[in-house]
Amino acid sequence: MVSGAGKRRKGSTTLKGLGIKYGATVRKRYGKVHRTLHKKRRCPSCGSLRFSRIASGIWLCPKCEFKVASGAYDVDTEKLQS
Numbered sequence: 001m002v003s004g005a006g007k008r009r010k011g012s013t014t015l016k017g018l019g020i021k022y023g024a025t026v027r028k029r030y031g032k033v034h035r036t037l038h039k040k041r042r043c044p045s046c047g048s049l050r051f052s053r054i055a056s057g058i059w060l061c062p063k064c065e066f067k068v069a070s071g072a073y074d075v076d077t078e079k080l081q082s
C-alpha cells in the first residue's frame, strides 16, 4: 500500500493577460508600460489631452490630426515641444 501519494499542487497564480511563463521582471515591466500607455498626454501641437497612440510607435491627436512617430510605449513630448 502506497501512502502519501496524490498530494499534487495546482499552481494557478496566473496573472490576467500574461501567462506564468513570463518572469517577474517582464510582468513588472508590463505593468509599467501599461501605466505609461494610459497616461494622459498633451498634444505637442495643439495641447489637447486626447493625444494617444494609434499603433506601435505612432501617436495621433484626433483634434488637430498631429501625427508623430515615436517610441512604441511612450512619446517624448517634452523633446518635441522644445
Ligand SMILES: [Zn+2]
Pocket: 043, 044, 045, 046, 047, 048, 061, 062, 063, 064, 065, 066
Ligand atoms: Zn493636437
